[in-house]
């Protein structure tokens with residue numbers, strides 16, 4: 001039986017009137033509905049469903065309608081308006097079996113309203129704020145006719161040379177897993193079928209953040225124990241939360257590209273984890289199997305990918321070209337094709353598209369007159385989330401907050417650069433709608449103080465680097481060089497600074513520097529900006545650094561010379577307002593680092609939860625013949641979980657409800673948090689565990705719980721955590737998740753280093 005909207009379409013009724021009809025009984029039985037559809041499909045129609053096409057990039061718009069009507073496309077991405085999507089859906093519905101397509105896009109940290117980048121969202125340590133960002137993204141994207149987002153991006157990254165560190169949520173499996181779950185739930189809402197939901201396609205499965213040397217697209221070689229313990233949990237959390245899609249990574253894993261990896265896509269993802277959604281390749285990944293050297297040609301690449309479990313091929317035509325021949329020769333079974341088609345149709349079913357293919361596209365009369373209208377933005381939410389994402393790293397002699405009086409000099413190439421506020425992957429965000437720091441400070445100050453401004457430097461004077469960054473965005477070069485000489489620009493900035501009471505310098509990276517294909521060998525702020533900072537320092541005026549960047553940078557000079565440092569990542573559409581809120585004390589900073597900041601590139605990797613060794617370096621003890629670098633202080637410059645406030649928070653009275661935990665038992669940990677400072681504020685209490693002795697080497701400590709707590713000035717509160725045996729479990733040498741009896745140390749702190757300790761025994 002045909003769905004009602006199709007009968008209606010054939011009878012010439014309008015789609016909207018049909019969508020309102022009650023659905024047919026078969027339509028409400030997903031397996032039966034899909035099975036009956038597959039039965040009717042020709043091989044070509046089935047293969048058509050396995051194609052995910054980038055509009056504009058892979059296929060000119062003129063050709064697309066014909067291909068859609070011929071049933072040769074399953075889904076598309078990179079269109080962002082209902083007006084663009086509607087004719088494509090109508091064309092798909094003209095195909096023989098009238099199967100709707102889905103529309104996807106990279107809505108990673110914002111659709112039209114841009115929220116802070118992943119590292120910024122994670123710095124909030126506030127799952128409610130993160131959920132708000134995800135919900136707004138879903139609401140805005142679905143209102144533009146989108147059904148799926150290629151997000152969340154949950155690749156654990158411990159090597160800041162990797163440009164995509166910016167997109168992820170940092171280095172810690174527990175924190176990133178919590179965020180992964182939160183984001184999937186926020187994107188998919190009550191149900192992925194809801195009109196204001198988008199289906200989450202978690203990426204990049206798997207281990208993309210562990211590419212060798214931080215070089216994008218490179219190889220990953222990792223022990224199974226480490227994978228399961230540290231890198232796989234976030235993907236699993238997203239899948240357990242019901243993510244409808246998985247995007248497969250571009251890297252190889254232990255010698256086999258993820259896109260041809262049967263162990264990864266079948267044994268782990270489907271068999272062990274019970275994933276029921278659709279597996280998408282990343283952009284062009286199937287043809288890349290040839291360059292990985294595991295397929296001699298396109299035919300072999302297609303065979304490997306479909307057999308491994310890639311349901312849809314993104315942005316290449318290999319499935320279309322090669323699968324018919326492979327099926328005819330018997331190398332690929334029709335059953336294998338059907339299995340992939342079932343997932344594609346299944347995800348469309350779950351999106352509600354068989355019930356109403358125009359669920360998110362709506363009718364033309366309701367299309368927004370201006371897709372970028374101010375009224376479509378969620379500025380208030382963006383500002384509130386962005387404020388929480390800012391991390392105060394230094395604040396000597398209470399330099400911050402600044403008084404709203406006198407003259408403030410604002411300098412730096414990032415002080416007034418709208419496009420850089422948005423960070424990479426800014427979806428349908430419009431640069432001119434983002435509030436720069438200059439605008440944010442002007443709005444905060446009104447007529448109370450004077451804000452003088454000078455750019456002071458280009459992002460970089462290295463022409464090669466500028467060309468590269470502009471090549472990444474060749475249709476819209478975004479690193480625009482000031483033609484003046486560096487000397488002239490610095491002189492102007494120094495003159496502005498000399499007339500001011502305090503200097504605010506906005507420095508760091510352009511957004512393209514922390515992006516896909518933007519791996520770096522250095523974590524330095526580019527030399528052009530360093531020269532500016534050195535000149536500003538010489539003025540003797542208080543120097544506040546506002547950092548904008550998508551990866552931990554080398555902050556040695558900054559720490560030694562700046563009076564205050566605020567890490568703002570790329571803070572989004574309302575970033576300028578949010579940063580001004582913190583600079584002037586209208587919001588008390590509460591962010592904490594989700595990633596360690598190393599002292600130097602040579603120290604990478606610098607993650608806090610590293611494994612124990614036989615000769616550990618111990619602070620204050622002679623350092624020879626211990627595991628360390630002899631010419632540099634051991635440990636990060638700023639540790640995981642670190643971040644200051646304008647208040648002082650104190651922890652005391654750590655207590656355990658019992659010295660022992662029974663098997664399957666629980667144990668309560670309590671501690672008193674006091675806001676001993678002069679202002680209301682919030683901080684995050686972090687609970688780490690250390691497993692003293694186990695059958696395999698365990699990390700020095702691991703985050704197991706955290707809570708963001710807001711306290712009034714002077715207020716104290718008891719904070720309670722409940723630990724269960726599950727929190728003590730780890731992956732042993734046989735890859736089983738076990739909790740072994742013995743002693744555990746609880747560490748509670750406001751960062752991962754300064755902690756209170758207490759011990760208990762698991763019986």
Ligand code: BGC
Pocket residue numbers: 106150203282283516
């Ligand atoms: C990226 C993915 C992205 C895809 C589609 C690829 O280059 O690796 O993260 O989702 O393009 O835009």
